[in-house]
Amino acid sequence: xxxxxxxxxxxxxxxxxxxxxxxxxxxxxxxxxxxxxxxxxxxxxxxxxxxxxxxxxxxxxxxxxxxxxxxxxxxxxxxxxxxxxxxxxxxxxxxxxxxxxxxxxxxxxxxxxxxx
Amino acid sequence: xxxxxxxxxxxxxxxxxxxxxxxxxxxxxxxxxxxxxxxxxxxxxxxxxxxxxxxxxxxxxxxxxxxxxxxxxxxxxxxxxxxxxxxxxxxxxxxxxxxxxxxxxxxxxxxxxxxx
Numbered sequence: 001x002x003x004x005x006x007x008x009x010x011x012x013x014x015x016x017x018x019x020x021x022x023x024x025x026x027x028x029x030x031x032x033x034x035x036x037x038x039x040x041x042x043x044x045x046x047x048x049x050x051x052x053x054x055x056x057x058x059x060x061x062x063x064x065x066x067x068x069x070x071x072x073x074x075x076x077x078x079x080x081x082x083x084x085x086x087x088x089x090x091x092x093x094x095x096x097x098x099x100x101x102x103x104x105x106x107x108x109x110x111x112x113x114x115x116x
Numbered sequence: 117x118x119x120x121x122x123x124x125x126x127x128x129x130x131x132x133x134x135x136x137x138x139x140x141x142x143x144x145x146x147x148x149x150x151x152x153x154x155x156x157x158x159x160x161x162x163x164x165x166x167x168x169x170x171x172x173x174x175x176x177x178x179x180x181x182x183x184x185x186x187x188x189x190x191x192x193x194x195x196x197x198x199x200x201x202x203x204x205x206x207x208x209x210x211x212x213x214x215x216x217x218x219x220x221x222x223x224x225x226x227x228x229x230x231x232x
Binding site for chain 2: 004035040041042043044045090092104105106107108109110
């Protein structure tokens, strides 16, 4: 089974609809992230969470909200979807380490969202 | 975060070595060099990281210039499954007071094509 799962994998919706993308992880990591990927723009961070009580905005949080329901679950919501939110969305997790100086992130398979 | 520069695309033949370059002339002394790759229709995955010394793991080798202003990811024998976008990312050593969430800043990376 995958360590980081995302549901749904594909979603087509209409402008103005509320959409929730869900992410679950079995790695036991405290940190979770939501990114979006657009052609020519790479991956951009939307929100990140250090633990259940700690939520932080990333570089492009406008139009999005998140909920960290448990250590293993981190959901991304689009309250009123618009066409320029059409993108590939990735959830990621990481384990905070000082030793070794690196923090590997583990990504889910992505959700392809289309807003018409 | 310090900026990295990578070629947009590279091509290789199967079973031949591939050298993927990355320039990071503004790297600071505490920045680690990370490489991730993204296979088609998948989320990014960690490949390798290093600080000053060359590094080897089961996936690849990382050669770091003596002045650390550039690095090269080396795939010793490319396979068709290595066709992906490769990202070179700089990250400072995480600290206990870090508030950035250890997020990764992805550029556009290098699209590697492997010919049979």
